[in-house]
Amino acid sequence: MMGAAGQLALALNRLHGLPELAGRLGAPLAEADLVAVLEEASRFAEERIAPGRREADRAGCVLENGVVRVPPHYAGLLREWQAAGWQGVAAPVEHGGQGLPHAVWAAVFELVSSADMGFGLMPMLTAGAVELLAHHASADQAARFLPPLIAAEWNGTMGLTEPQAGSDLSAVRTRAVPDGAGGFRITGGKIFITWGENDIAANTLHLVLARLPDAPAGSRGISLFAVPKVLADGRRNGVRCGGIEEKAGIHASPTCTMIFEEAEGELVGEPHRGLPVMFAMMNAARLAVGVEGVGQCARATALAEAYAAGREQGGRAIAAYPDVARMLGEMRAVTAAARLIALDCAVSLDRARAGESGAEARLALLTPVCKAWCTDRAVEVASLGIQVHGGAGYVEETGAAQVWRDARIAPIYEGTNGIQAMDLVLRKLPRDLPAFRALAAEAGAADAALRGPAEALAEAASHLAFAPPEVAGAGAVPFLDAAGWVLGGAWLARAAVVEPALAEEAGFFLRRLLPRAKARLEEALAPA
């Protein structure tokens, strides 16, 4: 068995040749340095973050007089996070980042999210804001906003959802009115704003979708605004937290209703072009949620392995019983496969930025698979983790139930997994069908066991790509799921060739789990 950091380094160094790619992206990185970065991130995550995750869940968040109090130990943890500089791993060098490939951030973020998903959401959203601003802000905005975000002194949020506008953002009603001095006044309410308000960051920068007075109706009339909680002159802006949600998990991550009342904001990008800007950074955001899924898989597996090794029944550790061994085997195999899919997606993002031919299409196809498959698996793996613990798993003390409760949000936010599947099947398959068929063929070549499922996947893709929307819509989720089983199996097979320590995971996956791909393809193609 290899630990998470070991698998991450193996995949990035030996399956993806990341050091060479990093050089092309202008941030040279030796294999040994990458190993050292991941080992250090793992140490930070396990020693500084993970010990507080149960307490963070128990303490949760409290809204008092407009201030959200996050778990008390988060203030010190944020200072350590700032000092260690992890936030800037993949951020632009000119604003204080280290400029490493995005895949390195994805790897570091897996370790952080695995240690405490609730805490990890703050760096995740901040990284999203950095991504967006680095590509779409003016030079002046970048100079003011990026350094404190990259230093993790400020946190960033994404203000999209409104009560009547969930998956359908064209229904956004928040208004932005020019103030006559080049700025805007934002008024409206946003819900489900992760880390929308907190008592530990020096400032919070809200990236908010709103409509200008002359905006056309629908999705072509939405603009993007940057709205800081505290203005440059130290005044408090007109934005406040109206409530926090009582949720099944991620108790330590405040999910806020944010009320904007003539809040001062700046336009980011062109007027009415807010949705394309937001969507442009969606690949990274959806990848990040998939990575959260991997992190929760890894945490569930680590907890279950430790419990099964230490708990005895009938005179031997329960890990030795065939059914417990089966559960642990599935957890390990799925975790490794999910990690490899997520890294393929992350490296594709870097390759696309390096201008490699075909990388853009690969990224477009892999992103929904990564987001949906890795997060659906996280909920299942966490549930298996509870089962390994037996009755103790249902008791909060062991932490197994927390992984399961925390993980359950990931199939929902940043576009539900149904939305991901429709993005793949209704939007991307018609556009990139040859690229998808090539991806399937590549998977089919990885191992004899994959040939049949990969062919069936390619055929289903060709069928669904041009099926009527009702048929494609009803088949989308099982199709995406099948794609994940095939692509994950292929990655495990390739990884086992390079690193024999992964042969057990690969064998278990291909022999025992891969049949699920065919079952889900049959479902995808059956009349609804």
Added chain:
Amino acid sequence: MMGAAGQLALALNRLHGLPELAGRLGAPLAEADLVAVLEEASRFAEERIAPGRREADRAGCVLENGVVRVPPHYAGLLREWQAAGWQGVAAPVEHGGQGLPHAVWAAVFELVSSADMGFGLMPMLTAGAVELLAHHASADQAARFLPPLIAAEWNGTMGLTEPQAGSDLSAVRTRAVPDGAGGFRITGGKIFITWGENDIAANTLHLVLARLPDAPAGSRGISLFAVPKVLADGRRNGVRCGGIEEKAGIHASPTCTMIFEEAEGELVGEPHRGLPVMFAMMNAARLAVGVEGVGQCARATALAEAYAAGREQGGRAIAAYPDVARMLGEMRAVTAAARLIALDCAVSLDRARAGESGAEARLALLTPVCKAWCTDRAVEVASLGIQVHGGAGYVEETGAAQVWRDARIAPIYEGTNGIQAMDLVLRKLPRDLPAFRALAAEAGAADAALRGPAEALAEAASHLAFAPPEVAGAGAVPFLDAAGWVLGGAWLARAAVVEPALAEEAGFFLRRLLPRAKARLEEALAPA
């Protein structure tokens, strides 16, 4: 679409001919009366119990000075429950029950558990105690204990698990010492005792496994004792609650550590024969947990249907979107299939009691399938229910997350689902293989789509029945799962013939979900 009570009545009246069977069991019951009973139970569950389920979850249980305070509204609810007489539906007439078939209780209990699983656990455990005492207590014990239990004035508990004895009950250490006057003094600690202590029942009767001083080691040296919280003369017995668990769900059902300190108890049954007595009532207890799974499927589906009908996006109710329709279709089909499997199991219990040939073997085979398949599906269906709600599903207010959290205990308690699968594959298949193959053949005859999967199931059964224990153990869970998909599909196909309103569920299940059976059989037969 038919409601839960409608499907229950349809299945019992028209698929199982329960009224005729009831007559043979000495409790004549007309079809119309059965319909009326189920409608009344549904009304009680929906109008009296269900409105409090969110509040029950929120309030949870508190241990104060040795007293467990359950949610405040439960005191009044228990009085209504007592007055309505539901506890005694299938209990012996001579002790105040109505003597109806067990299947009627199973149907009523589904409705109760669906309304509030935490509350439902009290009647469930009490019914288990009644079952056990009705068959194994002395006439004198029955006369003293059964009337107050059947009237729901007392509640009953099962004291099996100890910290070192979870799935392996042979490791029980609690001691029972004769007091020289025909009674016993019980000393030891039990954990995970459902409703072990509470502030609303007049008394609590603990049925406790313990060892006599001369007991042989292992499972043949365990005896069963009845230990009331309050003794006949009004003295408080030496049993107290040492703590309650903080759990992921069923917050309103106290899960207690019970400490017995020279508590006065009575032997139930023969010395050293406690485990067989306990196991004799396990069929009913495991069936009841499977029924809980059905109840949670039904609740999740009802909540999701209501939400999807009322929530609009892009100008139409989300229920009309193909992927939401897919989720609702799966939830409805699985709920109906689980209900039909549970009722087959319940009716088999009644047929076995009526002495019908083959009923005992059918009951033995169906019980683990009912317990494990229905509860695994409950967690999945509840998770789909969250997904239908989107972000609102992760917020506790909608109640969707509660169903998921509550349902997650059911695959664990009353023998984990791994234990169920091993009971089926390692114990029952070798003994009852012809009966299992007949069951599979019966399923294969229900619809052309079932022929292949049913044959594959029968072949896998023949293979696993005589495989080495490690192979059978590693294949047990996926095998049982496959059995549930096949048997559930067969029941839906038969039900749709009798009642065309179920054709949609049957078609959805057979076309889209049944392929999972083959995938899980491949997994079961693959080398571990």
